Amino acid sequence: MKLGGRLAVEGAGTAWLVFAGCAATALNASPPSQGCNTLGMAVAFGLALAVANYAAARAASAHFNPAVTIGYAVSGRFPVRDTGPYLAAQTIGAIVGAALLVRVASGRPGFSLAVSDLGSNGYDDHSPTEYALWAVFMLEAAVSFVFVFFHLLMSSRAERRKAAALATGACLAVVYLLAIPVSNGGANPARSTGPALFVGEWALDQLxxxxxxxxxxxxxxxxxxxxxxxxxxxxxxPVREGV
Structure with a gap:
């Protein structure tokens, strides 16, 4: 597929990921408890990624995340010249997904961006459990490392690629189970940018x-x-005996 088609797939997949993942909390009329909120949001992001991966069928490398694209470029498995366009497509897709979410959520009486953070990421007072900046940074870097490294491993061999879509979705769900109480679950700069642009103020300051x-x-x-x-x-x- 030519670059234009691959960018369209990346943008659409990222839009779907942001809409489906953040909708797990933004569309709830009555906010659930923190435990239910964490599980629901983590599962939503994981399943959304698995669906996007299956739908893409490797047409665009199925990154849907600037951190993944950077990881592939550094590993030597993705052309550096395509990195900028991929990051732009992913970010635009995330903004489109967040815009759709805001439009749908605004149909509920009493909805306000001043009250709903759309799943925006934050630290200190804007962390769900008030984690400090340094703790949020360390966790976000660590879970991103794990997710991207796992992504690279799952796509490295043909036999692994057969299960890669579901496996990376499951890995993202685990990552979000860890990260949501700390930062509201980032590990994806595009996913963080979409909601932040609509929430504004603190969300943009901490982006x-x-x-x-x-x-x-x-x-x-x-x-x-x-x-x-x-x-x-x-x-x-290793040398086998008799071979």
Whole structure:
């Protein structure tokens, strides 16, 4: 597929991810308890990613996340020249998804962006459980590293790619189970940008962290994958007796 088609797939997939994932809380007329909110949002994001991956069928590499794209570029498995267009398509898609969510949510009496944060990410007073900036940064970088490294591993061999769509969706759900109480679940700069643009104020002020930490984690995962891949190619295959 040509670049234009791949960018369209990336944008559409990211829009779906943001809409479906953030809708788990934004469309609730009566906010559930923190535990139910965490589980519902994590499952929604995980299933949304799995659906997007299956729908894309590897047509666009199925990144839907700037941290993943950066990780693939650093690992040497994605052309650097396409990195900028991919990040732009993902961010635009996330904004479209958030705009659709705002439009739907505004149909409920009493809805207000001043009350609903649309699942925006934050730290300190805007962390769901008031985690400090440094703690949120460390967690966001760590879970992004794990997710991107797992993404790279699952797409590295043909036999793994058969289960990659479902496996990466499950991995994202686990990541969000960990991250939602701390930061409302980021690990994706595009996903963080969409809601933040509509919430404004504090969400935009704190958005820098949700680009810096995931991109740092994604780049580290790409570098680690590249190192591990090089070393594995230098290790000779074990010799079997009788072969």
């Amino acid at each position: 820098w962290l949700f680009w810096a930490a995931p991109l740092s984690g994604g780049a580290a995962a790409g570098a680690m994958y590249r190192l591990v891949s090089r070393r594995s190619r230098l290790v000779p295959a």
